[in-house]
Amino acid sequence: MSKEEYYDFNLELIVKEILRRKAKKVLVQVPDGLKHLFLPHLEELKSRLSNVDFIVSGDPAYGGCFLAEAEAKMLRADLIVHIGHTEYYRSEVPSIYIEAFSKTIASEGLIEELTSYLKDIHAKKVGLCAVLQHLNMIHKVKTILEENGIKVFIGKHGPYTRYNGQIVGCDYVSALSINDDVEAHVIISGGLFHPLGLGLATLRPIVKIDPYENKITDMSSYIQKILKKRYWEIMRSLDAEKFGIIVGFRKGQFRPKIISNIEEIIREKKKTSVRIVMDIVTEERLANLGNFFDAYIITSCPRIPIDNIVKFKKPVLTPGEAHMVLTGKLEKYRFPW
Amino acid sequence: MSKEEYYDFNLELIVKEILRRKAKKVLVQVPDGLKHLFLPHLEELKSRLSNVDFIVSGDPAYGGCFLAEAEAKMLRADLIVHIGHTEYYRSEVPSIYIEAFSKTIASEGLIEELTSYLKDIHAKKVGLCAVLQHLNMIHKVKTILEENGIKVFIGKHGPYTRYNGQIVGCDYVSALSINDDVEAHVIISGGLFHPLGLGLATLRPIVKIDPYENKITDMSSYIQKILKKRYWEIMRSLDAEKFGIIVGFRKGQFRPKIISNIEEIIREKKKTSVRIVMDIVTEERLANLGNFFDAYIITSCPRIPIDNIVKFKKPVLTPGEAHMVLTGKLEKYRFPW
Numbered sequence: 001m002s003k004e005e006y007y008d009f010n011l012e013l014i015v016k017e018i019l020r021r022k023a024k025k026v027l028v029q030v031p032d033g034l035k036h037l038f039l040p041h042l043e044e045l046k047s048r049l050s051n052v053d054f055i056v057s058g059d060p061a062y063g064g065c066f067l068a069e070a071e072a073k074m075l076r077a078d079l080i081v082h083i084g085h086t087e088y089y090r091s092e093v094p095s096i097y098i099e100a101f102s103k104t105i106a107s108e109g110l111i112e113e114l115t116s117y118l119k120d121i122h123a124k125k126v127g128l129c130a131v132l133q134h135l136n137m138i139h140k141v142k143t144i145l146e147e148n149g150i151k152v153f154i155g156k157h158g159p160y161t162r163y164n165g166q167i168v169g170c171d172y173v174s175a176l177s178i179n180d181d182v183e184a185h186v187i188i189s190g191g192l193f194h195p196l197g198l199g200l201a202t203l204r205p206i207v208k209i210d211p212y213e214n215k216i217t218d219m220s221s222y223i224q225k226i227l228k229k230r231y232w233e234i235m236r237s238l239d240a241e242k243f244g245i246i247v248g249f250r251k252g253q254f255r256p257k258i259i260s261n262i263e264e265i266i267r268e269k270k271k272t273s274v275r276i277v278m279d280i281v282t283e284e285r286l287a288n289l290g291n292f293f294d295a296y297i298i299t300s301c302p303r304i305p306i307d308n309i310v311k312f313k314k315p316v317l318t319p320g321e322a323h324m325v326l327t328g329k330l331e332k333y334r335f336p337w
Numbered sequence: 338m339s340k341e342e343y344y345d346f347n348l349e350l351i352v353k354e355i356l357r358r359k360a361k362k363v364l365v366q367v368p369d370g371l372k373h374l375f376l377p378h379l380e381e382l383k384s385r386l387s388n389v390d391f392i393v394s395g396d397p398a399y400g401g402c403f404l405a406e407a408e409a410k411m412l413r414a415d416l417i418v419h420i421g422h423t424e425y426y427r428s429e430v431p432s433i434y435i436e437a438f439s440k441t442i443a444s445e446g447l448i449e450e451l452t453s454y455l456k457d458i459h460a461k462k463v464g465l466c467a468v469l470q471h472l473n474m475i476h477k478v479k480t481i482l483e484e485n486g487i488k489v490f491i492g493k494h495g496p497y498t499r500y501n502g503q504i505v506g507c508d509y510v511s512a513l514s515i516n517d518d519v520e521a522h523v524i525i526s527g528g529l530f531h532p533l534g535l536g537l538a539t540l541r542p543i544v545k546i547d548p549y550e551n552k553i554t555d556m557s558s559y560i561q562k563i564l565k566k567r568y569w570e571i572m573r574s575l576d577a578e579k580f581g582i583i584v585g586f587r588k589g590q591f592r593p594k595i596i597s598n599i600e601e602i603i604r605e606k607k608k609t610s611v612r613i614v615m616d617i618v619t620e621e622r623l624a625n626l627g628n629f630f631d632a633y634i635i636t637s638c639p640r641i642p643i644d645n646i647v648k649f650k651k652p653v654l655t656p657g658e659a660h661m662v663l664t665g666k667l668e669k670y671r672f673p674w
Contacts, residue, residue: 027614036627042611055584058615058622070407071586071614247392249408274379277364277408278395279616285395290373 023079064088065252086162115148123184130188153178172201199223200335237315240294243273248300297322302336360416401425402589423499452485460521467525490515509538536560537672574652577631580610585637634659639673
């Protein structure tokens with residue numbers, strides 16, 4: 001299959017919804033990794049709907065939280081077609097969500113390899129979850145594991161996910177709801193991002209089945225490494241007096257309750273803070289603030305402190321981490337928060 | 338003077354305007370280079386106006402065009418205090434502009450050095466302009482040059498500037514309006530950005546008097562080097578068939594007329610294009626679009642193709658450059674457009 005065919009962009013549904021809603025100006029938003037795969041399909045949409053004006057968002061789309069509502073309003077688009085995520089919040093601009101399931105399916109051989117590995121680590125009861133793109137194979141994996149005598153739990157989805165067994169970067173409710181029933185979690189996913197989040201949230205062994213790489217990986221040592229880094233980051237913030245509180249600009253990343261909670265503790269502890277609104281947090285943007293702040297607390301997206309590729313010079317904390325720093329109470333890692 | 342004192346942030350005016358307008362929630366926007374210098378003053382504002390809620394924008398503020406209106410609306414701020422630029426467009430959110438004049442003034446010795454240099458290059462009639470931060474010394478420079486027999490022209494400001502003699506990255510009207518009267522332009526500025534724009538706009542010799550570095554620099558060879566690069570970029574776009582038209586997200590960078598002009602020529606020439614809305618253009622964001630486009634045309638800010646620090650892999654053109662590419666007509670460089 002050619003690379004444009006790796007994902008099912010469900011053009012029929014897109015065409016149907018645009019016609020049904022009589023949309024005239026459509027803003028299309030696609031996650032960074034899928035943008036180049038989607039663009040060739042846009043040509044088909046344009047030729048099938050020649051009266052519709054299509055505009056593509058070229059900015060990042062990290063999740064449903066990053067819905068390009070502000071852009072749609074400015075451009076007076078009457079529909080957002082958001083690809084690759086499920087709905088995160090109810091937007092003011094009409095929006096449809098296209099799952100973009102992967103057509104790369106884990107082979108039976110790979111699932112049998114997973115079975116042996118779980119037996120090796122004596123995991124007889126496991127949680128099973130998947131990122132949206134691979135949810136289409138969750139039942140196949142469940143069936144084969146159960147045929148091999150492993151008990152599989154798939155939890156109910158959380159507030160920011162749509163399907164049972166689905167997890168996103170900041171919602172692991174599906175795994176957490178069955179965390180007490182299992183000895184390990186299996187995640188169908190590529191990359192490090194989602195398995196890491198799952199590990200930080202559940203604090204259990206995580207085994208990844210990766211359909212892209214056709215590989216089974218025990219993620220536990222990687223997750224441990226990150227946990228060590230996070231506690232180091234917490235430790236080096238203990239003397240901080242001035243906090244920069246990063247406030248999200250996107251509606252899905254604006255969390256006023258978390259902001260006021262944190263500010264209240266800061267006031268109680270006689271420390272100071274300034275609110276800083278930031279769309280995308282980078283080391284460059286923090287560096288521009290100079291040495292004024294001792295540490296930053298990110299209230300927008302809990303993944304920013306953990307996953308930034310470039311190392312932040314100053315301590316950059318999640319609200320959960322900041323809570324430990326400010327109260328001085330050592331706790332088990334809380335994620336996401 | 339301590340570095341927080343390098344610029345006059347006019348706190349009295351800020352306090353007066355906040356009180357006069359009875360603002361309760363104020364979003365403060367400062368250009369990247371001044372952010373760390375302004376932050377210590379924010380403490381004073383907070384203590385003098387303890388009932389006012391201050392939020393700082395941590396995202397770039399490249400110009401008045403980049404006014405954080407969308408952020409202010411989302412945060413329900415009732416006033417934007419925008420520092421370091423003059424008004425670019427009339428915003429919906431009440432906004433005040435604070436000039437932030439530099440307190441680093443060119444010495445008389447340096448201005449005399451400028452005089453000798455202008456005599457060396459036989460420039461008897463010169464245009465004089467300055468970036469906003471250094472406009473406070475334009476009359477001193479003019480006086481000393483004229484005392485030395487050099488005729489000095491200061492042009493009327495353009496649509497995106499406020500003061501005569503003021504230039505910004507995309508408005509050189511003040512220099513262009515007297516371009517036919519002069520043999521060279523003198524600019525009071527640090528850095529390369531503004532002298533380069535002045536050279537591209539006027540195509541005359543540019544001499545920079547830099548109060549920060551206490552130095553006179555003839556910018557002409559640097560400007561020539563950039564012009565060569567631009568014509569190379571134009572040349573390597575000649576076979577392009579598919580254009581990505583970058584549309585600005587910020588109101589001050591959204592130029593629908595330029596977009597539709599370019600699209601019309603593209604249609605006439607039987608080439609194709611897709612509109613891509615992008616807040617900040619980076620090589621990373623363009624690279625995420627893969628190989629779908631042969632070249633990009635930036636309709637948001639004309640400085641993006643020219644000034645990006647990281648080299649763009651694909652050709653990235655200003656509308657003026659794209660016009661040459663699409664019509665095949667070789668013209669003198671047009672900037673800004």
